[in-house]
Amino acid sequence: MDTSIEHNQNAPGAEASRRRYSRRQLEDLLPSLKERDLQILAAIRQCRFFTSQQVCRLIFLGEKPSTANTRAINRNLKKLRELGLIAVVEHSRGGVKGGSSTIVWYLTEAGERLLRLADHDKSERRSRVVDPSKRFIRHTLAVAECSMQIREICARHDGLTLEALELEPACWRPYTHIGKVVSLKPDLYAQTLCGEYEDRWFIEVDLATESISAIIDQCRRYHEYYRSGLEQEEFGVFPLTVWIVPSNARRDALKEAIRKTFDKLAPLFAVITPEELEPLLTQELNRDALC
Template sequence: MSTDRYTNRSGETPPQIPKLPADARFKGKEDYRLLADPLPTPQAEAISKLSQGQLLGLLEWLVPRDLEILDSLRSAKYLLTGQIQRLHVPVVKSQSGAIRNAANTMRKLKSYGLVKTFQRRIGGARAGSSSLIWCLTEAGQRFLNARDGLESSRRSHRYLEPSYVHIRHTLAIAECYVQLVEISRGGKKLQLKSVEWEPDCWRPYTCDHHRFQLKPDLAAVVCNGEYEDRWFIEIDLNTEALPVLLDKCKRYYQYLATNIEQRQNGGVFPIPVWIVPEEDRKQKLIAALDESFPNAPNMFAVITAEEFGGLIQTGADGIELH
C-alpha cells in the first residue's frame, strides 16, 4: 500500500461458582436500569478467590461476544452500555432492542463477577441503561490474563471510583474508537488498520539530553483508498488551561524533530488531532497555536467532536493544519 505522501494521514451457572443468576430471565425494567452498588457482590468475591485454572473454567460458559466485550473493556478501561452495543451488538429490529440485548449480556457478565458498574452515570439516569459505565473487575482482568497466558497477581484493594473528569476523558477516547470502527464498517474505501491505546501509543524520545514521553490519548491508522492516514488523537474537555495544551504541542514539535516516527513509517508523521468540545474553544486553541509557534510548521488539526467523523472520512488531504 502506498504511503509516499505527507499524511499525518446463558447458560447454566458454572458448577464451581454456586448461586449465580446467569439463567434468570431478563426483564427490561429490572436492575440493569438501577444504579450499581459499588461494593463487590458475594459472587464477585467468590470469583476473585478462584485460581488461574478455575478462572479458565469460565471459558465454557462464555460465548465469543462475551470475550470480545471483555477485550474491549480491557483496552478502553471504561465503556458505556451504548458504546458496547455499537461495537458488539448489531441492530436487528430496533436500537432499543439492541441496547436491551447489550444490557442483558453485561448483566450476565456482572453476575459472573467479571465486570462492574459505577454509581455515577454519563448523561443522567434518564438516559437509561445506555448511560451505565462498565469496567473489568480484578477477577475480569485475571481471567483475561489467564486466557492469554499472562501472569497476574491476586491482590485485594479497596474500591475507589475514579474522578468524574477522568471517566469523561476516558469515555471520550473510547467514543473516538467506536466512531472509527463504525466508519470502517460503513465504507469499502475506509478500513481501520490499527489502534494503539494508552500506554502503547506513548512515544519516548530524547531532547537536549533529557528524556521525555509524548503521550497522545490514542493513535490510529486508517486505510483510505490507496493511502494510509495516521493520526495522533488528543481529547480536550476544556478542563485544562491553554498553556497546558500548548506545552503538549511543544512536545509534538520536539518529537517530530527526532525523526523517530518518520524512520519507522516510511517518512510519514501522524497528524496530531485536537478534539475540543465547542467552536469557541477551537478558535482559542487555533489562535494560541498561531501566536506561540509562528515559525514552526503547521501540523495540528483542531476540530470539534462533531467534526471527527468527517475528518476521518475526508482523510489527510485538504484539511487545514495549524
C-alpha cells in the same frame, strides 16, 4: 422504538466485583464464556471505562439500533457482572453526564486475569480502578466515544478502512528529551486507509477543561517527539495530531494559538469539532483545519 439500556438494580455490585478466583477456577470458567462475552471484556479493558450503550454499538457495529440487540447486551453485561468479571463505577448511577441511564463499566481484577489467561499472557501485571474522579471518567468516556465514532465512520464508508486503533497507554511513545526518558501521551492513535492513501493520526480529545496555554505546552511535546525522529525512522511518516474540541469558539481560539506559537515550525496539528471528524477521515475536510 425503545433502545435504551436497562440496568438491573438487583444485580450484585461491589460483592461480585470483589469475588476471588484461583487460576484453576478461571481455567474452568473460561470455556463457559462465549465469544461475545470475551469481546465485551476486551473492549472494556481497552477503554478502561465503557457505557452499556457503547458496548452495544461496538458489538453490533454497522447495524441499526434495535431492542433485540439492546436486550442481548443487557443479558451479557448482567452475566459478566454476576460472575464478578466487570463492575459498575458506583458514582455513575446518577449519570456521568447527568442522565440516570448512564451506567459505566470497568474490568475487575478477576476479569483482567481471565483475559490474560485467554490471551496466554503469563505476565502478572494488575490494573485496578481506585476511586476515579468524575472528571477522569468523563474524559475517558469521551476518548472511548471518539474510538467508537472512528469505528462507525470507517464501517459506513466502503473506501475507508481502519488499519489500527490504539488507546492509552498502548499508543504512548517513549523518547529522550534533555537526557531523560519521557513519553508522548496521546489519547488515541489511529491508522486509516482511504482509497490508496494511508493516514496516521495522534488524537487528543479536549473537553475545554484545560487552559489554552496548557494545551500549547502539550503541543510542544509533540514537536519534541517530532524532532527525535523516532516515529519517522520506524514508520516513515509522522502522524497528524488532531485536537477534537467541543465548540467552534474553542476550535478557533486553539488554532490561532497554535499558529501563533509554532509559526516557523513544521505544521503538525489539526483542530476540529466532533462533527468534522468524518470529513477529516474521508479526506474531505477543508485544509483550514491544519495548523
